[in-house]
Amino acid sequence: MIVDSALYRRGTRVPVDCDTSDFTRLRSLLTGDDFVWIGLHEPTAQELGDVAVAFGLHPLAVEDAVNAHQRPKLELYQDSLFLTVKTLWYVDEQDAVETGEINVFMGDDFVVTVRHGQGGALHASRAYLESKQQVLSHGPSAVVYAVCDLVVDGYESVAAALEIDVDEVETSVFSEQRTRDSARIYTLKREIAEVRRAVLPLRDPLRRFVAGSVPGVAVEAAPFFRDVADHLLRVAESIDALDNLLSAAFDAHLASISVQQNEDMRKISAGAALVVVPTLIAGIYGMNFTHMPELHWALGYPMALGMMAATSIGLWIVFKRSGWL
Known part of the structure; x- marks a missing residue:
């Protein structure tokens, strides 16, 4: 389904005199540095196909966006780029990390975001950007930055929740009571592996954004991507540390x-x-x-x-x- 679509001019959302689902007409209204941001949530192949025709999206990238379950990656095509990121959220009652996905198509005058799963709703990012005219004036690059920032913030929340659970396991392992912690340790290590599959592959796309080596991404946006990359690095280090702590806790549990x-x-x-x-x-x-x-x-x-x-x-x-x- 189409969640939202809008035309932005010099960092400001402007009203249009056509149906926002009429993508061809919407794109024809663009002038200068204007761009369109189309937000979709779990679209059908037909819905995304209509968008692909209007904005000339590459069929291979469209197929990946429809099927989802992709590895985080950045692919460049002739006149657009395709970015896939994993969204994460934590279910504390089950010690489970749930995953979703956001696919981003970006061209010179458009951004199409395709979201799968319950996590990573982009309405907050859209509202934030619309309140920051200077950031949004960077064009489609600002939207890519906002998506990455939202996703990495979710990673930090998940890492913080996992840290609490790992502390609970350590306390239980070294308590005087007899406990059965091996099952929970295995569950947490499995969830940490899930986080690692989302975090580690994203480092390379962000590095390329920071270096300004991605065509179409504004050089002025590099400091914003650098901040996101720094947060991602902290999450990666935290996840590695938690994994090591769980391994040590498991060894201590066996010794106990x-x-x-x-x-x-x-x-x-x-x-x-x-x-x-x-x-x-x-x-x-x-x-x-x-x-x-x-x-x-x-x-x-x-x-x-x-x-x-x-x-x-x-x-x-x-x-x-x-x-x-």
């Missing part, structure tokens, strides 16, 4: 399990000793040899029971002091 198993074996051994020694006494006393003085002694049976109790209590005290029980 090994220590707990050793303690359990000591307790089992101590418990067995408490039973084995009285059994030994009972076994010897119950052999009933003829030439054993205590067999015909009236206090022989109480003596055996006393020895069992005394040795059991003595062993219990020794094991308790040594921490085996």
Whole structure:
């Protein structure tokens, strides 16, 4: 569906005397440095095909935008560029990172944004740009910057949420209580891998924008892209650090399990000793040899029971002091 479409002149949105879905007519109204920004959300092949005809979009890029599930990338065509970025948002209840996608077609006098998924709504970016005439005066490059800035801000939010969960895992692993953290550690590492698949491929397009090596992107927009690239680098470093922390937490969790198993074996051994020694006494006393003085002694049976109790209590005290029980 078409979310919004508008014509911008010298950084200001101007009214038009035609239907904003009449793209051919809308483009014919452009003069000078004017440009059109068309926003689409999960369009059908027919809807995006109409836009492609009006703005001369490359069919391969159109196919990628319709099918979605693309890797972040920047592709240059004869008179336009095609940028794909991944949107991320975090579902804390499930420790899950959900993904969406934004595809951007940019030419000298147009920008077409195609959004898939629930995240990365661009109405806030459009409102921000319309309130910043100086930024929007950079033309279509300003829209590309706004999209990248919105997406990377989402990455930072996801990284912050993951950091909280990783701290919770560390606290749980090193607590005195017995916990089962391996499943959650695996889940978080899987979600971090999802974030990495979105973050790392985007570094190269932003580097090219900062260097001013992308035709059609205004040189004046380089400082804005530099700021976005710096934020992306911070996210990448944060994600790497979180992944390393989870690996260390998993190793510590395994070591903790090994220590707990050793303690359990000591307790089992101590418990067995408490039973084995009285059994030994009972076994010897119950052999009933003829030439054993205590067999015909009236206090022989109480003596055996006393020895069992005394040795059991003595062993219990020794094991308790040594921490085996």
